[in-house]
Amino acid sequence: MKPFNKTHVTGGARTELHDALELTGAEISVNELPAGACVPFVHAHRQNEEIYAILDGAGRMTLDGETVELQAGDWVRVSPAAKRQIFASPEVGIRYLCIQVKAGSLGGYTAADAIL
Amino acid sequence: MKPFNKTHVTGGARTELHDALELTGAEISVNELPAGACVPFVHAHRQNEEIYAILDGAGRMTLDGETVELQAGDWVRVSPAAKRQIFASPEVGIRYLCIQVKAGSLGGYTAADAIL
Numbered sequence: 001m002k003p004f005n006k007t008h009v010t011g012g013a014r015t016e017l018h019d020a021l022e023l024t025g026a027e028i029s030v031n032e033l034p035a036g037a038c039v040p041f042v043h044a045h046r047q048n049e050e051i052y053a054i055l056d057g058a059g060r061m062t063l064d065g066e067t068v069e070l071q072a073g074d075w076v077r078v079s080p081a082a083k084r085q086i087f088a089s090p091e092v093g094i095r096y097l098c099i100q101v102k103a104g105s106l107g108g109y110t111a112a113d114a115i116l
Numbered sequence: 117m118k119p120f121n122k123t124h125v126t127g128g129a130r131t132e133l134h135d136a137l138e139l140t141g142a143e144i145s146v147n148e149l150p151a152g153a154c155v156p157f158v159h160a161h162r163q164n165e166e167i168y169a170i171l172d173g174a175g176r177m178t179l180d181g182e183t184v185e186l187q188a189g190d191w192v193r194v195s196p197a198a199k200r201q202i203f204a205s206p207e208v209g210i211r212y213l214c215i216q217v218k219a220g221s222l223g224g225y226t227a228a229d230a231i232l
Binding site for chain 1: 117118119120121122123124125126132133134136137138139140141142143144145157158159160161162163164165167169171179180184187189190191192193194195197198213215216217218219220221222223224225226229230231232
């Protein structure tokens with residue numbers, strides 16, 4: 001495997017990075033929804049934890065029926081089984097990352113995993 | 117485990133999200149380096165893949181001695197063994213995410229792992 005891969009994301013409705021970066025431990029997408037739009041379905045996962053990062057704009061998620069307001073700077077972890085749907089605000093769009101990883105897969109990290 | 121956790125990141129030199137979000141498959145940090153600054157050491161990892169996302173500003177990384185220029189919108193996957201160091205540009209700072217996951221840990225994802 002190459003020591004590294006690099007790509008550049010300019011924008012667009014959805015850019016998936018797994019193949020572009022040859023990721024082996026995550027799938028990451030960069031997503032944009034215009035004002036008033038939503039991902040048109042509720043979904044959950046079998047094994048994967050999802051982490052959402054709100055980059056710009058505002059909106060909301062429903063998580064097992066609970067509504068969570070979203071603004072730039074917010075981060076949300078979602079357990080695999082939670083039923084989720086994301087909506088842009090009626091007034092402004094929302095730009096966000098979705099990071100998908102296998103739940104329970106990370107043991108040591110940062111100091112424990114680093115070699116200086 | 118709770119169905120979800122939420123936090124808000126306002127800025128600062130480094131914010132680690134593992135504990136704030138009770139992450140189980142990743143560690144994620146939100147980082148800022150002012151113009152001319154760098155992470156003051158080279159490091160590698162034992163088991164973990166790192167993914168860097170450049171949010172704002174510019175800079176560069178050295179990856180096994182090779183220099184890679186960085187600007188907002190760039191994404192870089194780094195293999196565990198690669199020796200890495202990140203630098204802000206002399207003229208502007210850099211704001212970036214570092215996502216740490218166990219290399220090889222993700223099997224199915226997105227369509228394969230989703231339940232609609």
